[in-house]
Amino acid sequence: MADPLMAATAAPLLRIEGMSKTFPGLKALDDVSLEVHPGEVVAVLGHNGSGKSTLVKILAGVHQADPGTVVEVRDAAGELVAGAVAREGLHFIHQDLGLADILTTVENLGLHTSARGRAFAPVRGAAERRRARQLIARFGADLDVTLPVGRLSPAQRTIVAIARALDGWTRPDNVLLLDEPTAALHGDEVHVLFEAIRRVAASGAGVVFISHRLDEVLELADRVVVLRDGRVVAEQATSELDHDTMVTLIAGREIAETAITKRDEAGEPVLTMAGVSGAEISGFSLTLHAGEIVGVGGILGSGREQLAPMLFGALPRSGGRVEVDGRELIPDDTLAAIESGMAYVPADRRRSGVVMEMSVRENLTLPLLRPLRRSFGRLDRRAERAQTRTWIRTVGLRPPNPEQPLKLFSGGNQQKVVLAKWLRVRPRVLLLDEPTQGVDVGAKAAIYDLVLAARRDGAAVLLCSSDTKELVSLCDRVLVLKDGRVVNEVPRESLTEEQLVRDELGLQTAARGISTNEPE
Ligand SMILES: Nc1ncnc2c1ncn2[C@@H]1O[C@H](COP(=O)(O)OP(=O)(O)OP(=O)(O)O)[C@@H](O)[C@H]1O
Numbered sequence: 207m208a209d210p211l212m213a214a215t216a217a218p219l220l221r222i223e224g225m226s227k228t229f230p231g232l233k234a235l236d237d238v239s240l241e242v243h244p245g246e247v248v249a250v251l252g253h254n255g256s257g258k259s260t261l262v263k264i265l266a267g268v269h270q271a272d273p274g275t276v277v278e279v280r281d282a283a284g285e286l287v288a289g290a291v292a293r294e295g296l297h298f299i300h301q302d303l304g305l306a307d308i309l310t311t312v313e314n315l316g317l318h319t320s321a322r323g324r325a326f327a328p329v330r331g332a333a334e335r336r337r338a339r340q341l342i343a344r345f346g347a348d349l350d351v352t353l354p355v356g357r358l359s360p361a362q363r364t365i366v367a368i369a370r371a372l373d374g375w376t377r378p379d380n381v382l383l384l385d386e387p388t389a390a391l392h393g394d395e396v397h398v399l400f401e402a403i404r405r406v407a408a409s410g411a412g413v414v415f416i417s418h419r420l421d422e423v424l425e426l427a428d429r430v431v432v433l434r435d436g437r438v439v440a441e442q443a444t445s446e447l448d449h450d451t452m453v454t455l456i457a458g459r460e461i462a463e464t465a466i467t468k469r470d471e472a473g474e475p476v477l478t479m480a481g482v483s484g485a486e487i488s489g490f491s492l493t494l495h496a497g498e499i500v501g502v503g504g505i506l507g508s509g510r511e512q513l514a515p516m517l518f519g520a521l522p523r524s525g526g527r528v529e530v531d532g533r534e535l536i537p538d539d540t541l542a543a544i545e546s547g548m549a550y551v552p553a554d555r556r557r558s559g560v561v562m563e564m565s566v567r568e569n570l571t572l573p574l575l576r577p578l579r580r581s582f583g584r585l586d587r588r589a590e591r592a593q594t595r596t597w598i599r600t601v602g603l604r605p606p607n608p609e610q611p612l613k614l615f616s617g618g619n620q621q622k623v624v625l626a627k628w629l630r631v632r633p634r635v636l637l638l639d640e641p642t643q644g645v646d647v648g649a650k651a652a653i654y655d656l657v658l659a660a661r662r663d664g665a666a667v668l669l670c671s672s673d674t675k676e677l678v679s680l681c682d683r684v685l686v687l688k689d690g691r692v693v694n695e696v697p698r699e700s701l702t703e704e705q706l707v708r709d710e711l712g713l714q715t716a717a718r719g720i721s722t723n724e725p726e
């Protein structure tokens with residue numbers, strides 16, 4: 207007879223069997239089974255809308271699974287238990303982070319403790335502030351823990367969410383579930399997060415990791431489970447997989463690498479910036495030409511995250527001059543920026559990109575109603591519907607339903623709508639912040655095609671990205687920001703990922719000078 211103690215240790219920490227979830231008109235999960243064992247990192251992969259976040263949200267109690275679904279978690283006594291008590295052993299970092307925006311970092315971290323029996327305890331003390339700073343400092347981040355979280359950058363908020371999930375551990379064999387935790391993070395911060403994940407796994411915890419960054423999956427996960435349209439289509443040890451095989455498993459087909467062509471001759475200057483300052487940026491100068499993609503790289507706090515919103519007027523600009531086609535732009539005025547021909551795809555789509563309650567069609571036509579106006583100011587509904595259909599096809603939206611409110615789409619599909627909304631206006635200047643954050647491999651190729659098409663159309667594109675691979679493959683040149691200043695400008699011919707990372711971190715390379723970005 208099997209030793210009951212042995213049986214308990216061999217049992218999984220988390221067992222899901224036959225999990226299904228039906229939304230009105232859509233089966234998001236269909237008979238999914240999955241086990242997570244102690245010390246194991248399991249990656250859940252799949253295209254945008256394949257059901258990954260739905261699975262996590264069911265475990266968190268946000269959604270209820272269809273009848274027949276079994277979810278069990280191992281408790282302190284080694285028994286598999288179900289229901290609300292099972293949830294106590296699970297810790298989450300959700301795709302939308304799940305932070306309370308109006309509360310500070312201290313309070314967001316404290317919320318966790320209060321949920322564990324310290325309700326209404328004051329969390330404003332110096333000790334809590336110190337504790338919060340310590341938790342955050344582990345990730346190399348230095349942020350004001352007394353600011354409302356809503357005022358932090360996407361990467362900073364991610365770090366708060368990670369710190370919170372890692373702080374509430376009740377037993378070493380709890381399970382940590384991370385839904386795209388690295389989407390807003392730079393390589394350096396990812397590294398720190400992975401170290402932390404490895405530590406919790408080594409102590410006996412189970413980890414479920416969701417990411418579209420396949421290199422990360424190969425690096426971190428022991429096993430991958432691939433979802434396609436809500437069903438498990440593959441389950442394999444990572445050691446048996448490579449990048450291309452994973453792509454094929456996720457997409458169900460091979461995906462051709464986007465052929466990235468060199469630009470034609472530089473066009474006329476479109477966007478000129480001289481001595482632009484504000485927030486964490488000082489004295490930024492650059493001339494962007496028609497038909498040019500200029501990248502901006504830099505780690506968290508380098509100013510990279512502030513540049514695009516500042517140019518667009520969404521963040522205060524305290525000095526310097528910005529011109530579009532020779533006309534000066536007044537600072538801090540997004541309407542003036544739009545009028546001048548600027549479009550801005552923000553890193554945080556929930557904040558400034560779109561209206562989550564509105565449908566895809568309404569969101570798409572929001573920035574540019576004029577061409578659809580007929581006499582007496584009425585909208586040309588037929589034209590609106592036709593255009594919406596075209597864009598849905600172009601970006602490969604799933605499900606392709608123009609009337610569905612945006613909030614009901616998966617994260618990656620929301621990102622496609624944000625991009626389509628701004629490309630539709632055929633902008634003169636396209637400001638992109640992390641444009642492929644959270645999108646799957648297939649959609650990424652489609653988005654690169656769209657950006658290249660905008661360049662062919664003569665747009666001047668500024669691409670701010672924490673993804674060095676993206677910068678290297680798309681850009682005609684890349685500026686590297688550090689501590690708010692440009693520390694290097696790299697032309698296309700000499701762009702390599704390794705060099706960009708070195709520049710971003712400020713690591714010196716022998717026999718290599720630092721150039722300024724633009725002759726004044
Ligand atoms: N509340 C809801 N009502 C209706 N449909 C929903 C709801 N939430 C999610 N869906 C749909 O369920 C499907 C799965 O969505 P889910 O968010 O789980 O995808 P995902 O795999 O996490 O994708 P991504 O990689 O883009 O984050 C999608 O088609 C989505 O539109």
Ligand SMILES: [Mg+2]
Pocket residue numbers: 258259260301385616617618
């Ligand atoms: Mg998701």
